[in-house]
Amino acid sequence: MLDLSFEPPKPKVISGAKYEWELVIGMEIHAQVASQAKLFSGASTKFGAEPNSNVSFVDAAMPGMLPVINEYCIEQAVRTGLGLKAQINLVSAFDRKNYFYPDLPQGYQISQLYHPLVGEGEVIVDMEPGIARKVRIERIHVEQDAGKSIHDMDPAMSFVDLNRTGVALMEIVSRPDIRGPEEAAAYVAKLRQILRYLGTCDGNMQNGNLRADVNVSVCRPGAYEKYQETQDFGHLGTRCEIKNMNSMRFIQQAIDHEARRQIGILEAGGEVVQETRLYDPDKGETRSMRSKEEAHDYRYFPCPDLLPLEIEQAWVDEIAASLPELPDAKKARFVTEFGLSEYDAGVLTADTQNAAYFEAVAGQAGDGKMAANWVINELFGRLKKDDREIGDSPVSPEQLAGIVKLIKSGDISGKIAKDVFEIVYSEGGDPAQIVEDKGLKQVTDTGAIEAAVDEVIAANPAQVEKAKANPKLAGWFVGQVMKATGGKANPKAVNDLVAQKLGL
Template sequence: MLDLTYTAPKPKVIQGAKDDWELVIGMEIHAQVSSNAKLFSGASTAVGAEPNSNVSFVDAAMPGMLPVINEFCVEQAVRTGLGLKAAINLRSAFDRKNYFYPDLPQGYQISQLYHPIVGEGEVIVEMGPGVARHVRIERIHLEQDAGKSIHDMDPTQSFVDFNRTGVALMEIVSRPDIRGPEEAAAYVVKLRQILRYLGTCDGNMQNGNLRADVNVSVCRPGQYEKYQATGDFSHLGTRCEIKNMNSMRFIQAAIDYEARRQIAIVEDGGSVTQETRLYDPDKNETRSMRSKEEAHDYRYFPDPDLLPLEIEQAWVDDIAARMPELPDAKKARFMGDFGLTDYDANVLTAELEAASFFEAVALGRDGKQAANWVINELFGRLNKEGLAIGESPVSAGQLGGILDLMQKGEISGKMAKDLFEILWTEGGDPAEVAAAKGMKQVTDMGAIEAAVDAIIAANPDQVEKAKANPKLAGWFVGQVIKASGGKANPAAVNDLVAKKLGM
């Protein structure tokens, strides 16, 4: 098991013109539920369809159409809650969040303000070996996504695509436990990793399937501890929310800019206005979007078309029994079973597909050697070619076959890399390719001994030097391997040279 006795990282301190300030960050992550159908209709959630082709009468808010809950979306929310060690509420309810915008045909969004399906949980965000932030989850609720406004087809008109309307979202709300830009990005990375392991969200930030609203405030040193002791948010300063962030780099840059903007306002004698802001990556600045609304501004009320959602504990227990191995547990097992370092285990468990590939290679073999080959040779080549692990021309079975040949002493490390290159470009069975290409090492001790004797006899001066300085014996090893066309087993040659030179 992983050692969970972590040391908390120090909060980020920003030096203003007059004082030191600390950052306080909370996040609302909107994760699109991995489901073939929408939250309240059977319309498809497929990406890339023609605009307004995946829209049911319910999504378009046609009169008389009633929503029907998608049970699988509920199951995905429960699975996510269990993955975040959160409380599952057996009774939850849906509310209407009322606002008017062109991409919201109903004039309201169905959400869960008062009674969410998932309660308090936790995410452990490692910031280095033995250093981690425990970020508390306040709640996870289900809600509908809105449509998409399109402004670039015709400069004189705006269009609306309702394909996303009604797609199920999980809003994962954290407590203000994040204390710096790097931690914020690491939190999103960890949460995305967990969701992908669970299969509840694909985490595709480019398509908007995972996006973050970042709440930023600043306070003087010591104020956060007062908030922790009292629960009084006034110690944390006025927060501003940066909407719809879908890049780790931009999340960090936006937080840094917004913190410095707030510090400058307060140190100049002003006060920060609670509002929603947008980040402009081209100008590296945030700008005001609208004043921050409170719940009453949306006129929330229970949705009259949906009964309270009641689930059975036995159903939750069944979902829990089918939970996959999650990243932290997999990392701990890899370190224990395969003797991996903390760093290597983190790299290999970052993505589920990569972890599965490594495990297939390492099973029954030297785990450290397998890790080195997967990380350095395979990942290095995939990155160079711009390929995902699922697109690798070399399979886990083929890479394992290379390691088997090395373990048997049939090929050297250099030969293994040459064989990897051939398999990458041409494919084939490693053992058959090695035999066909004449790559297998010479293990005939008689042939190796004859080569050693010949090199020694031809170089008496070098023999005397090697006897005076044993480190020079490597010269003979190199000459023998060269004479064999690189096929002589280096270990066997090394032992024989030492024996012949009396070392």
């Protein structure tokens, strides 16, 4: 395992006009369950369908239509809880959260307030190599999504699309353990990574499949420590919730603005009002949406259409046994098995496809460090330049492993390898055959290399004297020999012979 040092959260300190303030942040992540059918109906969850085409009678709240739990959605939520080292509650229940909105046909949302499916867990957030933080998970409850109101098609009208209505969501609620904008973004990124590894949510924030509600409050230094001792939220100040954030960058910007807004109010002698706010990225500010409702405002009560949900421990154990290797475990293994740095291992395990690609290259090439260097620096760099994903890479793991093996065998130098990589990337082909056909094989014959060294030295007597006075200038001869041999001479042999001939 990695030697991680777990530090208490370091608060982001903001200096106001009068005092210093600290940030306290809790987050509610709404993750769409990766399922082809909705939570209580068989309607499709496919994104991008024609408006109101993925709507069943249950979703549309037609009279007499009763919800039926989609077992697969529950399984995905249990997998998520296990992946976050959380308590799985064998008995849970659904409640009705009552409110009126045009895109909520039933007039209520079926959720889990009192008895959630998943209890307390944790997320380990990597802040820097060797340093990590623990963010506690309070609960994960399963609920149905609402539809979507559209206001920009006709200035005089609003439209409602019910395609999302009834889509299964996992609401992952954290404790107020996050202490700054950067840490908040890192937490969302790590949670998203875990969900993708588990296959329980695709994490696509652009499509709204992962959204964050961010609770922000400010307090004076020392208040958070008092909260930790007493668990009295009153020490943390009045919080405001910023709804539906779907960008890491906007999350950071919204938190920073909201914190400064609250500080301005408090230092002017006012009181922060608990409310729900929206972030306007164009103006870089939050604005009031509505006063923050409490549980009683929604008139929660047990859903009469659904019996308590009871699951068996044996089923939970079966799901646990099927979990994949998760990011932290994979990162630790890459460090120990392939001798990688924590940073390189972190880059390679950031995404499941990246990790799988690297392992395929390393396994075939027989050199983890060299494989990591080529995957990260050459392949990822080129893919980023061309705005391509690893799944769309024109260079297969077999081809990249072939290039690495040619370097290891001494058939080509690192410089020639880059030329071969460019050919494979642009035109395809087998690296070994490309080297053979284009005559790129490295010259390892010391006799031929020695002749080239002698020729360069004989042609540059003045430079020889300079190099003898300053050995650092020997590199000039190495460069000339490499140039004369078309870059095909073995660099180590050239360096050794130049040093020998110059008496260095």
